[in-house]
Amino acid sequence: MAAEAIAANGVLAPPRRFPVTRRLFRHRLFVTGLILFGSMLFLAVAADWIAPHNPMRMQFRMRFRPPGEGFLFGTDNFGRDIFSRLCFGARLSLGIGFAVVIVNGVFGTAIGLIAGYFRRADEWLMRVMDALMAFPAVLLALAIAAALGPSAANAVIALSVVYIPRTARIVRATVLVVREMDYVQAARAFGGRDLWIIFRHILPNSLAPLIVQLTFIFAYAVLAESILSFLGVGPPPPTPTWGNMIAEGKDYIREAWWIAMFPGLAICLTVLGLNLLGDGLRDVLDPRLKVQQG
Amino acid sequence: MFWYAARRIAASVPVLLLVTLISFSMMHLVPGDPAAAIAGSGATNAEIEAIRLQLGLDKPFLVQLATWFGGLLQGDLGRSILLNRPVWQAIVERLPITLPLALFALALTLLIGIPAGVIAALRANTWVDQAVTGLAMLGVSVPSFWLALMLIVLFGVHLEWLPTGGFVPFSEDPAAWARSMVLPSISLALLQIGLLARITRGTMLEVLRQDYVRTARAKGLPGWMVIGKHALKNVMVPVVTVIGISFGLLLSGSIVIETVYGMPGIGRLIANAIFGRDYPVIQGGLLLTGTILVLLNLVVDLLYAVIDPRVRYGR
Numbered sequence: 001m002a003a004e005a006i007a008a009n010g011v012l013a014p015p016r017r018f019p020v021t022r023r024l025f026r027h028r029l030f031v032t033g034l035i036l037f038g039s040m041l042f043l044a045v046a047a048d049w050i051a052p053h054n055p056m057r058m059q060f061r062m063r064f065r066p067p068g069e070g071f072l073f074g075t076d077n078f079g080r081d082i083f084s085r086l087c088f089g090a091r092l093s094l095g096i097g098f099a100v101v102i103v104n105g106v107f108g109t110a111i112g113l114i115a116g117y118f119r120r121a122d123e124w125l126m127r128v129m130d131a132l133m134a135f136p137a138v139l140l141a142l143a144i145a146a147a148l149g150p151s152a153a154n155a156v157i158a159l160s161v162v163y164i165p166r167t168a169r170i171v172r173a174t175v176l177v178v179r180e181m182d183y184v185q186a187a188r189a190f191g192g193r194d195l196w197i198i199f200r201h202i203l204p205n206s207l208a209p210l211i212v213q214l215t216f217i218f219a220y221a222v223l224a225e226s227i228l229s230f231l232g233v234g235p236p237p238p239t240p241t242w243g244n245m246i247a248e249g250k251d252y253i254r255e256a257w258w259i260a261m262f263p264g265l266a267i268c269l270t271v272l273g274l275n276l277l278g279d280g281l282r283d284v285l286d287p288r289l290k291v292q293q294g
Numbered sequence: 295m296f297w298y299a300a301r302r303i304a305a306s307v308p309v310l311l312l313v314t315l316i317s318f319s320m321m322h323l324v325p326g327d328p329a330a331a332i333a334g335s336g337a338t339n340a341e342i343e344a345i346r347l348q349l350g351l352d353k354p355f356l357v358q359l360a361t362w363f364g365g366l367l368q369g370d371l372g373r374s375i376l377l378n379r380p381v382w383q384a385i386v387e388r389l390p391i392t393l394p395l396a397l398f399a400l401a402l403t404l405l406i407g408i409p410a411g412v413i414a415a416l417r418a419n420t421w422v423d424q425a426v427t428g429l430a431m432l433g434v435s436v437p438s439f440w441l442a443l444m445l446i447v448l449f450g451v452h453l454e455w456l457p458t459g460g461f462v463p464f465s466e467d468p469a470a471w472a473r474s475m476v477l478p479s480i481s482l483a484l485l486q487i488g489l490l491a492r493i494t495r496g497t498m499l500e501v502l503r504q505d506y507v508r509t510a511r512a513k514g515l516p517g518w519m520v521i522g523k524h525a526l527k528n529v530m531v532p533v534v535t536v537i538g539i540s541f542g543l544l545l546s547g548s549i550v551i552e553t554v555y556g557m558p559g560i561g562r563l564i565a566n567a568i569f570g571r572d573y574p575v576i577q578g579g580l581l582l583t584g585t586i587l588v589l590l591n592l593v594v595d596l597l598y599a600v601i602d603p604r605v606r607y608g609r
Contacts, residue, residue: 032374040406106436131312134584134591136542139564143576146568147323219435226437227550246440250554254458257447257522264440279431 036273040266044090053081053242054227055088067258074258078246082262085240089263093222093242094270096155100221101162101214104167109210110162112171113198117179120195127174129165129177137162139226145233152235155228158222170213174206181205198206208285212278219274226267242267306592313584318362320580322355332375345375349574362577372577381578384563391559392552396544398479403486403540408533410487413493416521418499420467426491434489439550442481443493446554449477458478461557465492479557482547486540493532501528508604531598538587538594545583 024030043050058078065075073082107140115125134139144158178184179202185198228234230250237244242263249260324331329346345351348359365372371381414426450458453551457476461472501507502525508522525599548561551607567575 021506028432032586036424068448124308127308127310130588131308131316131584134309134313134587135580136587137581138546138547139542142549142564142568143320143580144323146571146576149325149571155490165365203583223435227439230550231553231565246437246443250443253443253446254451257444257451260443262441264437264444268432268435268439269439271437272432275435289494 020284024280026032027280027284029276030085030284033276033280036269037277038273040090040270040273041094043087043093043266047084047087047091050087053084056079056238057081058104062182063154064118066256073262074256076245076259077178077252079254080202082259085245086262086266087241089242089245090239090266090270092152092239093225093267096152096159096225096235096241097218100159100225101218102165104163104217104221105210105214107160108164108167109171110202111168113175113202113206115168116175117170117194117198117202122172125168129168130161133165135162137146137220138227141224141228142231142233145228150233150236152239155225155234159224162216162224163220167210167213167217170209173204174209175202177204178202212282212285215274215278215281219278222267222274223271295600298568299596302592306588309588312365313341313588314363314581315359315576315586317581318359320577321349322383324573328573331391333571348373348375352461366581368503370575371581374567374575375440376566376572377576384559385578385582387410388560388563391557392548392561394464394476394483395475395548395552395557395559398475398541399486399544399547400417401538402479402483404489404537406483406495407487407490409528411491411496412498412521412526412529414491414495415498415502417528423495425494426598429473430488430495431504434456434492436484438481438485438547441484442477442551442554444505445477445481459555459557461559467555474555474557478557480553482544482551485547486536488541489539489543490533490536493528493536496531497532498525501525504528534594534597538590541590542583542587 052072056159058080059075059151060078063075063077067074076085108241111125111129115122115129119245141158141162145154146159148154148157176178176225187201192200224242225234226246229241230247234243235241245259248254249258249263252259255282256270295349300446319425321328327342329342329349329351330337332343332349333345350361353361362372372383373379374381375385377384410426410430414423417423446458449456457470460474462474464471507520509522510524511517515523545561548559549565550561552559552561553559563575564579566572567579
């Protein structure tokens, strides 16, 4: 693919304006991921227009309708339309995932920058991160969410906290490399202030691995949120989250498999899409990371 | 080696203390009065007071922490509120269910994950590689509890090959026990099979590019010997790391898997504790897994240093 790009551009041709975007759109898996994630995002954003029924409306005469016959994905044990709940569930599940990316990104980056740049803070900050990493992420998130109480906001807090060490470590590792670069040394020699150096030089040059990492965190967060909801410490029912819908379908799995199946498929497609996006971004933005990460 | 080990052990002491502190603090994250939250909405004042006394919540935070820590040193993890028995005992009782489940899942992971990754790397960029990478990607994207439900529908309800859930003790009926373990182990293993296949493939590709592999090929060694003697040995390093991570994944996986299949193991114990706000069990579970993981990492690191001298002098 690289050879192709050179041949197409010609070695001496002036550089294209968006070489990274071009390379991304030639990356087949990235595009697949974009389509998968994009369609789930479309369900979430357009839920008000495309959902054929009110997601909360119970119709007891319509309980356990199989897929088809006026209900695309069937109805659940309260006679609610599963496709409509799936669309509104996308809004909440993706919304929680995105909020986790933001909260986790801000705090993880801050901790990583401080630990990587200021030697004195490094030691104990990283010990705290090690301690947080010592717990299985999902178990710790369940414990925090259970203590704070079941709600969307608390799910965001719990998931952001448990994934902070991963983000902080990635940022710290890149900062350790970047801070030794000549241009940082030069900025320091010219008497640049620490904060200015961090925001002008270090942060922009640490962005690539950070973006890759946050894409994967998005995937983890969607997956883990479904577990919180499934075990009853996410946003409480009757709120439609994908995990809640599967939990409700679990009790009727023998008679009405469709209640649990469709929201699960939605989770699979979303997480698969995000993982593909992450892999694609990593290949294009940051090839060095390719082997280290699973 | 001695100094490396000493430094590494010294570094894990503060981490262990922090793990203890985080586990303990869980109950104090509860907004408002933890005793009232545990007692539930219908509880009388006397019941709330009794729980407050039982958990020592009437004392200052530091005194509580010291008491808890003192208990830990004597091997006392506290008492479960829901089960009214020591947390330690509740965990040990459920070990015979969760341990075989975890071991089956781990065996599946190793038996499928490593060969799949090696084959994909040897046939890089062919349809075999694409199929393996695709399946591995799917494996890390599927929620395990949902997969568990779908396996129940397919193999339990439609084909009626396997039980849809429940647990039969080995001593009662070994054949039924084995049958009741099949679907849970598969559901639990899938994520890790995907992870391990991806990591093995990546490392194997890296190893195949190394000089010593080229030398071995140039010497005229047959392909299987190059792979078996030179390449595979170096692939084992990341594999050991993955097995270390597996412990945490198996435990958090068993929380949902045992819930779906109705198996009364440690995962189910923790799920019930989280659902019923049984904080002593949550604290004990966190502390135990956190401590085991820190120690496992320590052992893995020391093993690396034994196997690979570069680790000892590096950095």
